[in-house]
Amino acid sequence: MKSKGIRKAGLSAIAIFVLDIILSGCTSLRSLVGGLPSTGRDPAEVLAEYVTMRGLPAAALLALGPEGVLVKELAGVRKAGSEQPVERDDAFHIGSDTKAMTALLCAMAVDEGRLAWNSSVAEVLGRNIAGNFAAVTLEQLLSHSSGMAGNPPASWKSFFEAWEEPVAQERERMAKDALAGRPASKPARAFIYSNFNYVVAGLMLERVYGESWEKLIGERIFMPLGMEGAGFGPPNTGSGDDAPWGHSPRPVPFGPYADNPPAIGPAGTVHLSLDDLSAWLRFILDGGRAADGTRLVSEESFRSLFVLRPGSGVYALGWGVVSGPAGETMYAHDGSNTMFYCSILILPDSGQAFAVLANRGDGPTAGRVAELVEYLRKRQIGGG
Numbered sequence: 001m002k003s004k005g006i007r008k009a010g011l012s013a014i015a016i017f018v019l020d021i022i023l024s025g026c027t028s029l030r031s032l033v034g035g036l037p038s039t040g041r042d043p044a045e046v047l048a049e050y051v052t053m054r055g056l057p058a059a060a061l062l063a064l065g066p067e068g069v070l071v072k073e074l075a076g077v078r079k080a081g082s083e084q085p086v087e088r089d090d091a092f093h094i095g096s097d098t099k100a101m102t103a104l105l106c107a108m109a110v111d112e113g114r115l116a117w118n119s120s121v122a123e124v125l126g127r128n129i130a131g132n133f134a135a136v137t138l139e140q141l142l143s144h145s146s147g148m149a150g151n152p153p154a155s156w157k158s159f160f161e162a163w164e165e166p167v168a169q170e171r172e173r174m175a176k177d178a179l180a181g182r183p184a185s186k187p188a189r190a191f192i193y194s195n196f197n198y199v200v201a202g203l204m205l206e207r208v209y210g211e212s213w214e215k216l217i218g219e220r221i222f223m224p225l226g227m228e229g230a231g232f233g234p235p236n237t238g239s240g241d242d243a244p245w246g247h248s249p250r251p252v253p254f255g256p257y258a259d260n261p262p263a264i265g266p267a268g269t270v271h272l273s274l275d276d277l278s279a280w281l282r283f284i285l286d287g288g289r290a291a292d293g294t295r296l297v298s299e300e301s302f303r304s305l306f307v308l309r310p311g312s313g314v315y316a317l318g319w320g321v322v323s324g325p326a327g328e329t330m331y332a333h334d335g336s337n338t339m340f341y342c343s344i345l346i347l348p349d350s351g352q353a354f355a356v357l358a359n360r361g362d363g364p365t366a367g368r369v370a371e372l373v374e375y376l377r378k379r380q381i382g383g384g
Helices: 004-012 025-032 043-052 095-111 121-125 127-133 138-142 153-161 167-179 195-209 213-222 262-268 274-285 299-304 365-381
Strands: 058-065 068-076 091-093 270-273 320-323 329-336 341-347 352-358
Touching (some): 043 058, 043 365, 058 274, 068 274, 095 138, 095 262, 095 270, 095 299, 121 167, 121 195, 127 167, 167 195, 167 262, 274 352
Antiparallel strands (some): 058 352, 320 329
């Protein structure tokens, strides 16, 4: 079993969800972070400043509009202290932005009649696994309104042990431990963000398909969307500076401490490149259609991903959904494994999407990334 002390930071921030920063509008955003770059400045110039003067080893900016890609910039180094620059096809870990992909897989399962939004944990996994959450439904898991505690004690122990056995076995054990925990709330009464909600949902997918979550997401999302650089775990393979290292704030060597356990995958272990992220955001903007027009999910099930449920606050299924400064609908989510950071903001009504990636996840990173997302948004809408 790996060292518990070293791993403890990982789970606590695998899914940093900062709607209060990203979605709060200009005034409150300025009060939370150090100020926004002028929207009159060139994105490449702004990005260069953030990787030379504001503590990000490397970062990437992405902005999409109805006409296509508006901004795609990458700057910095794969590893602090190294001279190896990041490259266009380099992958970054996206942490809990993976959750939207797991929710999409669930929507596909609903289309196929394998699951329903009101499928209960007991119906799919059996009462011997469902524990204290037998009546909790799939949509309650995905909207974090199941009542499950953020870090159930039994699952916390399981989290540290989830390196020893094959991932399928570890995922089932982790889910069972979480479901054996004491509920922190009755279902549909409160929003309590817990990565274990998505571990359970991922296990439900595995049960009804008879395939691993990793295989499902690869075949049903990555391949149809042409996300050739997408994968799981840390982007760097340990063979040198072949891909970005995570930082917290120093480079984190490849190995079991370079990411959270594979068993927690449905909650946040995906890595992808800028092109992959562009394809994913375009899919969302296009209402569930791939670039060739193929619909991967029905319109009804796709819309369900952005509908708020009782007790879920502003969290739908894998996405935060709120009204922006001008009353526009906004989808957003942040993700981090404490060593990388990814922030996504989508304005579906105007066909725009913005994202920032960084290969650091601790300290001031959330604020820096929030500044860059808001800079991209205001630059596109013509704000000062």
